[in-house]
Amino acid sequence: MEEEIQWIQSILAGNKQAYAHIINKYKNQLYATILRMTRNPHDAQDLVQEAFVKVYHQLDKYEGKGSFSSWIYRVTINYCMDEFRKKRYKMKQVDIGEETLLNPNHPEVIFLKKEEQRQLEKLIQTLPEDERLILLLRYVNELSYHEISELVEIPLSQVRNKLHRAKKKMRDSVKQEGGYFHDEMLGSR
Structure with a gap:
């Protein structure tokens, strides 16, 4: 600094x-x-x-x-x-390049990672803008709750609530489709 x-x-x-x-x-x-x-x-x-x-x-x-x-x-x-x-920005669906995989020579690992990434990106895009932003700041940029609170200028409790709601919405959406969402999916981002 x-x-x-x-x-x-x-x-x-x-x-x-x-x-x-x-x-x-x-x-x-x-x-x-x-x-x-x-x-x-x-x-x-x-x-x-x-x-x-x-x-x-x-x-x-x-x-x-x-x-x-x-x-x-x-x-x-x-x-x-x-x-x-x-x-009135329109979100456009464009594939983002895949992250480096742990074992790129293993076809099953590659397939599973790609599917998980697609599912996660799709779920994130269904969230309201404010929840999506907080989720990305937390898991992509690895900012602390306090840093996010300062950044988006909302109380710390609202950051926690919005993050909790976002993950719950994602979990519920996956359950409706018969899948399984686990928080570790976010941790790998």
Whole structure:
């Protein structure tokens, strides 16, 4: 965090090149979050670039309260949510590349992992936007409940409740279809 503060001070002092450090540190995490929100690689890439411009112009507003990572997530997600509302953003179904598998040479493992991933992505897309966002921040970005609370600016109890409701909805949906949902499916993300 101290390193980030030095980068921010350098940027605010006029060294625009220092911003590359922030971009390099956060681009993959922000892209992964936005990709799961949009399910469209092209849109996610555009939104990440635009969000970094927004972050750059708001760097002077970072007061050092809380972690910089929480602040940059908040600015990025707020920007994306504003864009979704403005454009009445439509979620597009695009396959996301499969994650690296533990034993890629074993066909059964590959098949089962792909099916589990498809099922999980489908379930996540059925959730309301606020619950989906909290679920992704918790399990994809591995943020703590407290960081999520700061990021989306809701009380800690609401973060826990929304996460619990999201998992319950996913579990109930799978049960209706005769399947089985286990929380470890989220843990592997």
